Amino acid sequence: MSDESRPTSGEAASDIGGPGSSDTKVTALDRLVAALADHGREVADYPEPRRHGEVYLAQCPAHDDGNPSLVVYDHGSHIGLSCRTGCDRPEIVKAVGLKMSDLFSADYRYEDGRVVHREYDAHGKKKFPQSGNRQGGGVLYRLSEVVEAVAAGTEVHLCEGEKDADTLASLGLVATTAPGGAGGLARVDVTPLKGARVIAHPDRDAAGEKWTVTAMECLGDGHAASLKFLGPKVGKDVTDHIEAGYGLDEFVPLIPARHPRTQAVLDAALDASELDGLPEPTPLLTGALNASEYVLLSGKFATYKSFVALAWAFAVATGKAWSDHYTVPVTRPVVYVAAEGVSGIRKRLRALERLHGVTPAPGMFTVIRRPVRLAIPEEVEALRLVVADKRPALVVLDTWHRMTPGIEENSATETAVPLDVALQLRDDFATTVLVVHHTGHKQQHARGSSALEDDADASWMVRLGDSEDAEDRGPQTPRTLVHRKSKDGETAQPARLVLTVDDDGEATVAVDPFAAPVQQGRRGRPSKAGQREAQVAELVAALDDAGVGTDTGYRQVWEWAAEREMIVTEAVAREAVKRRRERQNGTTAAGAVTAVPLKGQGTALPGTLR
The missing domain is CATH 3.40.1360.10 (Dna Topoisomerase Vi A Subunit; Chain: A, domain 2)
Incomplete structure (x- = not known):
């Protein structure tokens, strides 16, 4: 190494500034050469030509080095060290009384005023604190x-x-x-x-x-x-x-x-012959939620929709069935974003714990106690980090309105940004995302852009009263859970909800097993689902009365009904045959609401409830 590039004779390493020193002419190489000299080690030019950069050779201070084996690389802003006998870098630096940060000539400065500092803690772990414009x-x-x-x-x-x-x-x-x-x-x-x-x-x-x-x-x-x-x-x-x-x-x-x-798109490309081999949807909460879906649950305020969402989440996290009928095949973790406040969620969660006699195990029910604004990348990143850490099977966003402030909700373009966040959670983490949202005053669909329901794998609505104009939110007004859409299966029959209060004055919601079947459409007329259900029931009763065997195929049943001038469709004939065979085998159709007693009775909770 040439004499003019070394520190002056007698200049100790301790006299030469470290990173950030006022002496900007001092480099990391200067400090190292001075420290090696203090310990009787010489630094010389590397004896063989190197392909890139300035390279030097010295005696390693970390071992008895008669034949120089320490290679020193000068990268300008920092230096590299490599001992041919295997001494590690921290060991070499410590042997000459330096710190790891002394191998770097200066902080990293950005043109917007940001400064990144390189530091090492007592255990040698790197840290990069920042100053200036952050x-x-x-x-x-x-x-x-x-x-x-x-x-x-x-x-x-x-x-x-x-x-x-x-x-x-x-x-x-x-x-x-x-x-x-x-x-x-x-x-x-x-x-x-x-x-x-x-x-x-x-x-x-x-x-x-x-x-x-x-x-x-x-x-x-x-x-x-x-x-x-x-x-x-x-x-x-x-x-x-x-x-x-x-x-x-x-x-x-x-x-x-x-x-x-x-890769997900490429994996989704199948030959038509492969479609029959696709698995059926995996139930998360039988009759209500399937795995890896985006599900919309909407309703006016005070229709119990958040009660329903929390009850579903509790069931998934604990394995306890909701309303006895909606069962959980496998207990899975849940993340619940309580955007409208954690106080109400806490009370309702404790009520569910008392009702079922169980508390979610540690790590099975995570509550985020503030809104996550889905149009702000930093908050979305935080939500994704929580999901990546907890690996939930269900993520509940309650409510959509609180998580999309400033969004023009009727604009499909503006809605696309937060909606894509929900869809990416579903796709990237194979989780079910349940969005809780409000309906318009006519209760015909979820409020805002139709994309919210169009893109859903499944859609539910809690309807207030028996007409679209219902506004009375008193406990005497019925709330009906309606399964509006299911991409991968049939929709369930509407079911009345009942609110019960425990001895501590806290409420839970379940399906009312004593309510008459709901057969009304949105405008007070019999719905298509109600008409079809009535036709199936009538055909099943007629087949039973006539003693027609349950092994009779649907085409024969269809022809049998036509001969008796019964107006039924092929689909009704199929369903009637299916119901009779399931009854004979002791099973019931998935998603059907059966009359089962509640675990104890309560009174309607007075006042306005969401």
Whole structure:
């Protein structure tokens, strides 16, 4: 090593400033050379030509090193150390009285005023606190160089962190990163990379795999002109690769895994012959919820819809059936977003615990006690982190209105943003998302854009009274649970709800087993479902009276009914045959509401209830 590049004779390492020192001329290499000299170690130019950067050779201070074995790499903003005999970097640094942070010449400064500091705790773990401008996601590292490169058509190298970006920059490349480590890329402004030729360098670890997916999301779909991924030939990252002596042309081309949503579409492409092999929907709460669905539950205020949503969630988390009939095949975790306040949820949850004599096990029922605004990326990210951690089978968003403030609810375009959040939760985590929402004053559909119900896999509504204009929310006004839509099965019959109060004055809601079957349509006329049910019941009774065997096929039954001038459809004949066979085998149709006694009686709760 030339004399002019070393610290002056007698200048101890302790006299030379560390990172952030006022002496900006002092580099990490200066500090290391001085520290090695203090310990009787010489630093010399590397005896063999190296392909990239400045490289030196010294005696390793961490072992008795008669033959110099410590390779020192000068990357400008930081230095790398590699002992040929295997001493690790912290051991070498400690042997000369330095800290790991002394290997770095300065803090990482961004052009928007953000400063990223590199620190190490007592256990040697890296930390990257920030100062200066910390607003928003920030700008790209070395932003001016990036902008010039994109304009000139020069490749831009995208790294996970500043250290690797500086390593590549010291070799004459245009390199950048985002503040905040591997997770920062999702928040930084990537607009300057529009139309760029990007080479991305993920680390070889789990965080690098997630970073790769983020890079595809941020720069794919035509944002970057081209995007390819290169990995280190050895080690974890770019710097390890360079310090091992490998060249820029020796990075390993990576074929990143497809984005999960891309793969989901590819997996959904089937030949027609494969359709019969698809599994039937997996019930989460038999007769009410299936696994991996987006479900809409709507109703006017004070129609008990939140009582129903909480009761369903409690059933899934504890395995206790709702209204005895809606059973839970497997107990699964639940995440409940209580956007309208946690106090009411707490009281109702305790009432359900007393009713069933069970409390959800730890980790089985998680409550988020504030709204999660679905149009704000940071809050959506937090919700996704909770879902990723808890892995719930059911996520309840109660209510939609509180989670979409400022959204023009009648606009399909504005509704698409929060709705996509719900659909992505369903698709990315294979969870059922239950959205609780309000209806308009006519109770004809959920309030706002029709996309909310059009995109639902299943839709339920709690109707107030027996007409669309009902407004009386007193306890004497009936509430009816109506299954409006089911993409993967038949809809259940409407069922009356009953509100009961326990000895502590807290209420729960269940299906009223003593209420007469509900057969009315929205405008007071018999509904199509009610007409069909009546026809099925009439045909079953006629077949029983005539002694027709249960092994008789539906076509024979259809012809038998026609001969007797009974006006029935093929579907009614099929259902009648099915009902008779199920009755004979001791089973009932999925989703049918049967008359079962409640576990104790209560009184209607007075006052207005949601």
